[in-house]
Amino acid sequence: MELTLLLLLPLATGLLGAVLGNRLVKPLAVLGGLGTLGLAVGLALNYDTALGGSQFTVDKLWVKPLGIHWALTIDGLNLALVVLTAFVYASVVVACALREQENPRLFYFHLGLGASAVLGAFLAQDLILFVLFFDLMLVPFYFLVGQWGTGDRVGATTKMVIYTLAGSLLMLAAAVATGALTASHHGQHVDFLISNLQRLPLGKGTQQWVFLCFAAAFLVKMPAVPLHGWLKDAYKSMPLPVLALFSGVLSKVAAYGFLKLALPLFPDAAASFQDLLLGIGVLSIVYGSALAFTTNDARLVVGYSSIAQLGFILIGIFSLTSDGAQGALLQMVNHGIVTVALVLIVGVLASRAKGSEDLGSMGGIAMGAPVLAVVFLIAAFANLAMPASANFVGEFLILKGVFDSVTVVAVIACLGVAMAAVYMLRAYIRAMHGPDTNGVEQRDLSLREALPILPAIALILALALSPQPLLKRSEGPATAAVIPAAKAANIDPIQTATAAQGKR
Amino acid sequence: MIAAIKAPLIDWSALAPFTSLTVGAVVVLIAGLVGSARLRSWLVPGLALVTLAVTAVELLSRWNHPKVIVSEALRVDNLTVTLGLLCVGAAAFAVILSLRSDTEEGVGRGEYHSLLLFTTIGMLILIAANDLVTIFVGLELLSIPLYVLCATELRREHSLEAGLKYLIVGSVGSATLLYGLALIYGATGSTSLPKIGVAISDTGALTDPLLLAGMALAIAGLSFKASAAPFHQWTPDVYEGAPTPVTTFMATATKAAALGILLRILVGPLLPAVDDWAPVIAVIATLSIVVGNFGALGQDSLKRMLAWSSVAQVGYLLAGLVVATSLGIGALVFYLVVYAVMTLAAFAVVIENERTSDDGERLSGFAGLGRRRPWLAGAMTVSMLSLAGLPPTGGFIGKLAIINADASGGWMWLAIVLVLGSLVSLGYYLRVIATMWMTEGSAEKTPVVKQAREIVAVALLAAAVTIAAGVLPSWPLERAQDVGQTVISSR
Structure with missing residues (x-):
């Protein structure tokens, strides 16, 4: 009810x-x-x-x-x-x-x-x-x-x-x-x-x-x-x-659909298409990141980075390991929160740059807007999976799961982590730092703008401090979701999971 | 001596829907002769509505009381009741929708409404037919008044053209059907549907080329009426040319009647031959889905677009018929009713828009409708979403039921065709929605005519029913499956 x-x-x-x-x-x-x-x-x-x-x-x-x-x-x-x-x-x-x-x-x-x-x-x-x-x-x-x-x-x-x-x-x-x-x-x-x-x-x-x-x-x-x-x-x-x-x-x-439906209901097919889906995931990571650091549009940086992040989630799920699936679940939550913050920040930035969302027309706001700079930096760091952020935990679990299952994919995917740093920092620096050549309005976050953004930032910080409650709840069901497919693919999700438990 | 002559037993109560409609049609015709135009303008439609309401009640009372009447010529069962109600309802809405159209300038109010009622009797007879001869009588009684109705806007060239075109193509269809029925009679030696069924299963007439040819011609003839591809060519022109209330009536009731009798023949006596006719129906369904959906793309006239879309919709319906189980027939009947309701909503909006603006029937006439008249645009939106098969509408559930029947009956490829067809259909249904809500109207037009409350009410009612069928589909689906059960068990 x-x-x-x-x-x-x-x-x-x-x-x-x-x-x-x-x-x-x-x-x-x-x-x-x-x-x-x-x-x-x-x-x-x-x-x-x-x-x-x-x-x-x-x-x-x-x-x-x-x-x-x-x-x-x-x-x-x-x-x-x-x-x-x-x-x-x-x-x-x-x-x-x-x-x-x-x-x-x-x-x-x-x-x-x-x-x-x-x-x-x-x-x-x-x-x-x-x-x-x-x-x-x-x-x-x-x-x-x-x-x-x-x-x-x-x-x-x-x-x-x-x-x-x-x-x-x-x-x-x-x-x-x-x-x-x-x-x-x-x-x-x-x-x-x-x-x-x-x-x-x-x-x-x-x-x-x-x-x-x-x-x-x-x-x-x-x-x-x-x-x-x-x-x-x-x-x-x-x-x-x-x-x-x-x-x-x-x-x-969509990502949840894979975990909830595609893997448990069609385990044999999931196992036989594992390589295909991993390939698509890796392609999304690399291509999405490349798009993200070539675009000048602040909004599209967020959009393309989503492609890359979803790529991570996809390979986590299709590692068919407990770690990968858990990492994917955690990353879904992280990415959801970070995206909200980033998208709303893009709106604030555009309002300072005469409505333009082009990174080229921004720059030099940081000096006059310290709060905005901090808020943006937190969101950016979270998105690039800075160590100590919950995103780092998520990506780490994903990569670990993939490493245990298909090592090559993990190696390429690691590139994505580095690329995320490039596109996020590039966007941050071009939007916030540098000389103010475009006559950007130097105004900090108003209360009205901050109201919807700050809870997301607080949540990012909270999850960074303690991702454990989230992981604890999802461990059982995430493992259960991948078991049938992992069996069909001759991967042992339990063993790798318990091994990871020991190390943690 | 006199005592030895027995009067034939006539079950008047089962016959009541037919008699009341006939009496009503004659009364309406006479009422059309009343001298005062003002009196005429409400008396004639009023009497027509009363007739239809009485008929509906009489039909309803026959639910779950199947009976074969008039020397086994008519069968009044749940299928007759359901589709009969659909046709009667469509006729009633056609009366309401044409309240403000100027029929006086054309054929006259009495004639117009009387023709409408006579067509409805034809439909009822066709749906209830239990004999090859009755089928033909019903079909002709349905068709001939419709030819005239298409041409009732005497001053408009397109209307006359539509009537003539429909007459010629329709006659070819009738002739084809008649030839087919004759061959079936030749192969089985009987005109009664149950006896044909017995003859087929007893004598093994299945391989008889005479029977197969007769079956093929009968299917082709009825496909003309249902406007299934490749027998659909007349549809866009006739739908566009005919007065829009008549088009509404044709798009809903005629289709129901044609599919109803197709269902009765194929799933009745010809059920043993299912392996022969199912592939044929599947091919017709596929062609209709493909031709209808691609034909509708890029149409600028709403009426033409809805005509092409109705071809595609018949394809979806036939995909339910292919699976000759109560699951498939239930899905067909449910979708048929939903189709009629959502089509009614769309045409009601078209009629209202035609009244209030110059290019109301063109797509461009719908620009900015969402801003000008949100309720009207809302009804159209629901109708389009439902026709496209998106949740939460009856169209979604109907397609789901048909796909379910196809998948269970081993016709998975047909289900995939249906789904791909729906995808193509988004191309034109969404175009209408986008025009209404997402484009500005060309300069605010001052409505010259007063808004017609009753037409808006019909549109909103139909839209509400469409949503209701998508949110609470259990009850209607169960009734539809009851109908399917009676058709199969009546063999």
């Missing part, structure tokens, strides 16, 4: 605001954002870590003739991601409320619908329900980009939707096929509950094409190279707070 409430709260407040009119829309949205965050944090605090497993479970037959359940749960795998989503949504709503929006009623409605859909995707325990929310996520963002975006927004949003839905629709067919083919393969009726499907794996040949359909959907959403074609235009035209929500959590749904 709590989970249904959590899921519907952003949508309900958005809808209510849209109906009740312009004056109430902002307070309602902020209330919805903070309420969602409070509810999520409350659930996280009440989650019994010692007990583990699925808690607060809701399971009702929703569409009886098709066997689709309204099944939601919180377990170690999605707990942190649900809180992350609520946190990002709250920050974004606050950031939006502090600026003026055209047509606010529909804007907040779409934003709420987007948040509800993301929460739904994280909480769903039914394959079709997951696919439904995964597809639903796209609809509000289609409008948010197309109606409130800048530049060639219609072209950008159309491109984004067509790219993403190409994958999603294939996934829809594959998901339905999974249920139907499982039934015929095992000669018994099954519904679409993930736990039930997991018990009855498909035949090897079928797994392969079904897995590829799922992978296509997730890789486009992340996005991974070479399926990232939609990213540049969409990122360029998205309003900044919307971009924070989009980049902060939507890409995580």
